[in-house]
Amino acid sequence: MALIVQKFGGSSVADAERIFRVAKIITDTYQAGNQVCVVLSAQGDTTDDLIEKAQEINPDASRREMDMLLACGEQMSIALMAMAIEKLGFPVVSLCGWQVGMNTDTNHSGARIKKVECDRVRDELDQKRIVLVAGFQGVDRHGDVTTLGRGGSDTTAVALAVALGADLCQIYTDVDGVYTCDPRVVPEAHKLDEITYDEMLELASMGAQVLHNRSVELAKSYNVRLEVLSSFTGNPGTIVKEAAKKVEKTYITGIAQDKKIARFALVGLEDVPGVAYKLFSVLAKGKINVDMIIQSLGRDEQKDIIFTVADKDVMDCAKLLDANKDTLNFDHMDINTGVAKVSIVGAGMLENVGIAAKMFEALYQQHINIHMISTSEVKISVLIDKDDSDRAVRVLHNQFFQ
């Protein structure tokens, strides 16, 4: 008997028919003799619909009340799924974040999990019930409802897997697993049987929407065996774990793009120590995540700092910079939302010189201009025009996988 945590995304539970398909997967796992704890997202467009309702009333609503509102999406999901599983004749119970002791910090709309108590979940599993847990939500020390931010249900699932000591954490999505590239952009992309946490991390943060970044980090920290698979096909998925079984022939695992980013350029900053520190602590206090950063060489006692943020943070970031213009002391600010980030990811990258050159060469041959470059141990990212992005992904897939 194994303890399995399963997570199903919003599209997997979008309507009654899909709910029953997922209920079948869950009860099959249960009937095979496993203990099953399931994390669900809100149905289909529920979260977007709720956000729209809130916008109509108050576009500047507090994050606390947004969390209160959005948490309903997952609560409705688990209740409806419980009813479907009851209909199939299996014992089941649904639980919200506060009921499973999903304790988070007080950072509404982007809370981080501090501790999962999960006594209640254990009790229910011991009583042979299938346990459904509302993803994406938690409760802070004041007893207020928090949410973990978009994609937080993956994190809920991995956190539960850690707390319960689960044997496997299955993340069901609408794709078969992790691909070398987005199959909608590159039809030749193929599914990977295995991938390491680090590779997955880079792919996730690069905009491959399969798994939420924080969930992979958490899985890596606690060595939780993850499986990414489809709730539609029933095919085996991709296993995410410490070291892949065999060394892949190619050094590149996957290619990803992220079109939902924007580039900020702060021009004419003073070329003195502490400028970058001041800038990025202002942004950190404003809870704005910065991704790529470039600082130009100083010239005429001035320098420029260029960085990228997620689309959703553009307005907040611009306001914040404006409000701090005097302290930061820059000449002007330039915002470019017409950019995309394209990345190649692979654990073997460091050991193979020339990967970067091969990447830049391919882009050059297609006359794709590179605005920024950023590298890590397992990935190389370039910032290019959004219009070039799909083409870049295709040419890179050709370069590395053909």
Next chain:
Amino acid sequence: MALIVQKFGGSSVADAERIFRVAKIITDTYQAGNQVCVVLSAQGDTTDDLIEKAQEINPDASRREMDMLLACGEQMSIALMAMAIEKLGFPVVSLCGWQVGMNTDTNHSGARIKKVECDRVRDELDQKRIVLVAGFQGVDRHGDVTTLGRGGSDTTAVALAVALGADLCQIYTDVDGVYTCDPRVVPEAHKLDEITYDEMLELASMGAQVLHNRSVELAKSYNVRLEVLSSFTGNPGTIVKEAAKKVEKTYITGIAQDKKIARFALVGLEDVPGVAYKLFSVLAKGKINVDMIIQSLGRDEQKDIIFTVADKDVMDCAKLLDANKDTLNFDHMDINTGVAKVSIVGAGMLENVGIAAKMFEALYQQHINIHMISTSEVKISVLIDKDDSDRAVRVLHNQFFQ
């Protein structure tokens, strides 16, 4: 400075425009220097929509999971109202049943409040915040979400008023107050300035949908001053309290009808002691509320028992009786859903002989046949054909109020 509990029903918060109208009422009360605790129902048809979603998946869903689902309706309401009040620039916080310590028993879908802790509400009021509480819901000793049944938000409001020692509990509805009769049926009906708890109780239980029965009982037990008023007109409403200020000229306070009932007749029961006891304990165990009861005189060692239940309980009641046919030992069962109950209510009724006669006379003159009669200290009810019901209400209003 007074502490005021206000309750707004689903139609008062049905859309953004209405939400802002209610937000204005709330913030006006707050600005007048009062502490304000507000109970909200789910928006408009939300509860019905959720029930429909559940029906599609599993018409026999457990009550526990139904409660989990339905509780979302009120949670969405309070979050959206909080956003509207934030927009108006006032400090506000929304709280669910489990957050305010609305402790109930474990009877899902019809839970009774056992204790209201409300430390959190007090804290928030002390911090000068407007407090919004999700009506209709609570939490049981297992930490599960419960609901109080339809109309339960009134009960939530009165229970909070009791626990907080509020000076006034205002129940906002879509009517101006308590009327002598349903103005949609009898245009001449007029609004009452005051009414006693007992009169209100009878009116509520008789199907006048203004106030939920249990909330009035609770208000009576703890002597909570209630006001029923409209969120649309801003007119003064009807005060419900122990003794009305002036003795009304008429002995009748109001006339009510309830069309959502059905009559059960159990024919050919044994004429031995304990038959009624057995029957009604079976129904009580099945959580079926019985209203009017008639037992025929024994004849040929047999008797009949006739009683009424709410429409929603007809199927459950019929199944339950069928399942216990052998124990109860009756010949056959007759169910009539084409009936309605019409009642006249008034505190002075007992002291004035002839009220009943006057009622029956008026019905007789209209050839309206009476199937059952039931009386209490403050009301006389008759069961008649549903088709006669509106006509009966009109003729009785004429008889007692013209």
